[in-house]
Amino acid sequence: MDSNQLQDLVARYPIVKDLIELKETIWFNSTFTTLEQGLPYVGLTQDDIDDARDRLQRFAPYLMAVFPETSVSHGIIESELSAIPYMQKSLETHFHQIITGKLWLKKDSHLPISGSIKARGGIYEVLFRAEQLALQANLLTIQDDYAKLNSPEFRKFFGQYSIAVGSTGNLGLSIGIMSAKLGFDVTVHMSADARQWKKDKLRAHGVTVIEYEQDYGIAVQEGRKAALKNPNCFFIDDENSKTLFLGYAVAGERLKKQLDQHHIIVDQAHPLFVYLPCGVGGGPGGVAFGLKMAFGDHVHCIFAEPTHSPCMLLGVATGLHDEISVQDIGIDNITAADGLAVGRASGFVGRAMQRLLDGFYTLDDQTMYSLLGMLNQSENLKLEPSALAGMLGPILVSKHQSYADLHQFTEQQLQHANHIVWGTGGGMVPIEEMQNYLTKA
Secondary structure (H helix, E strand, C coil), rough: CCCCHHHHHHHCCCCHHHHHHCCEEEEEEECEEEEEEEEHCCCCHHHHHHHHHHHHHHHHHHHHHHHHHHHHHHHCCCEEEECHHHHHHHHHHHHCCCCCCCEEEEHHHHCCCCCEEEHHHHHHHHHHHHHHHHHHCCCCHHHHHHCCCCCCCHHHHHCCCCCCCCCCCCCHHHHHHHHHHHCEEEEEEEEECCCCHHHHHHHHEEEEEEECCCCCHHHHHHHHHHHCCCCCCCCCCCCCCCCHHHHHHHHHHHHHHHHCCCCCCCCCCCEEEEEEEECCHHHHHHHHHHHHHHHHEEEEEEEECCCCCHHHHHHHCCHHHHHHHHHHCCCCCCCCCHHHHCCCCCCHHHHHHHHHHEEEECCCCCHHHHHHHHHHHHCCCCCCHHHHHHHHHHHHHHCCCCHHHCCCCCCCHHHHCCEEEEEEEECCHHHHHHHHHHHCC
8 A cells, every 4th residue: 555545544544543553442332223224234143153053063973073172062162251350440540440340251261172262163163064964974864862973994094085164273272182183284374473382282292383483464465375175174264254253153042041041131231241352353253242132222332453454344344354554554463463464354244243333442562461460469360462352342332322322321321331341262271371462461
C-alpha cells in the first residue's frame, strides 16, 4: 500500500491511525445486528452445530481409550468455568475501575490433550476427516462403538493418508497430537514465532515439523502448496475451514449447561459478556457463533488482539477483511502472544461474524504480561501471554459509557451482568517457560 492509499484509508477510517501508532485502542461496532438479521451471513445453522456435537459424542469412547485424561469427562473435551473474584479485585484496584457484575474464567487453557482452545476445533477437524475416510472404506458405521478405531488395523489404514496444517503453535499441537494418535502421517508448518517447546513436543509425538523464518501467513501458504502435491494429503485450513469453526461452536451449548449448574441466568436483565483472544479468527469466531446460537442477543462477544497484530479489527473496521494485512499499514506482526501473531485475518470469519460482534480492542505485550502476573498472584493460575488478552475486556466495557449507550444498557442490567474471559492456552507450558513469563510480568 503506497502512502497516498494509506492516507486515504486513515481519512476514511480514523481508527487505522491508532493501529499504525500501536496504541492500545478500542473499537465498538455500531453496525451490530440481531442474531436473526446476522445469521444468514454466517451460512451455518443450529443443525450444523448439532451434527458436530453428535460426531464428538461418537468419538468419545475412542478418546477415552487413547487419552485416559478424558475419562473424567467421559471422552468429551471440555474445560472448567471458574469464578475469579480475587482477580476481579486486583483488576479493579490496578485500573481504578469497578467491574459491574461478576468475573469468570473459561479455562480452555487446561483442556485435555493439547492444553488450549485449539483442542476444540483442531481435534474435531481431524476426527471429522478420520470418520469420513473410515465410513467411505466401509470400515466403520456411525452405529459402531468408535473405540474400535484404537487398533493396529485402523492405524495402518489411516497411515496411507497425510494431514498438514500451518500454525503459530497451538493449532499445530492439537492437530499433530490427534492425527499422530490415529495413525496419520502428519506435517505441521510452523511460523518463526512458534515456541520451541511446542515444536519439540510435536516431534516427540512423531510429527514432522517444518520451520519458517517468516510469519504465520507464509507457513500456511507453504503448507497448502506442499499438500497440493500429494493427493492423499488433507490440508486443514485455519483461515477458511467451516469444519474447524463448528468444532469451536459446540462450546456454546456446553457453556449454557455450565452456567445453569452455577444458577447463572442469561437474559435481557442479566447480559453475558465474553472476551476472546483473536489470531486469524477461527477459534474466537466459532465460539462466538456457538454462544450466539445458545444465548441469542443476550450475549455480547468482544475480540482482543495484540497492538502489533490487530488483523481482525483492521479487516472488519475497514470492511476489507482478508484483502488487507497489518503489514500493509506498516505494522510488524511481532508479539509475545505467539498464538495471536497473525497479519491477515480469516475472510470467512470476518465476513460471517462482523454483524454479530460487539467490538474489538488491542493491548500491548507488557499489558498481557502484567495481567499474567496478576492472575498468577491473585488466583494461582498460570496461562500463556496470549490467553490473557481477554482479561482487559471487563475493565473496558465497565469504563466506556459510549458502549453502554450504544446498546442501551441500564445500570441495573450491568450490575447483574456476568463477564467471561476465555483463557485460550497455557496448560502445557513447561515450568521454565512459565517462569520466564512471570519474570517479564
